Amino acid sequence: MKTIMKNSRKKKITKTMKMTT
Secondary structure (H helix, E strand, C coil), X not given: CHHHHXXXXXXXXXXXXXXXX
């Protein structure tokens, strides 16, 4: 479960970075 949550955070961060670009 913890790994899934960490993966979701990484995906969210990537989306935010793409939006900022």
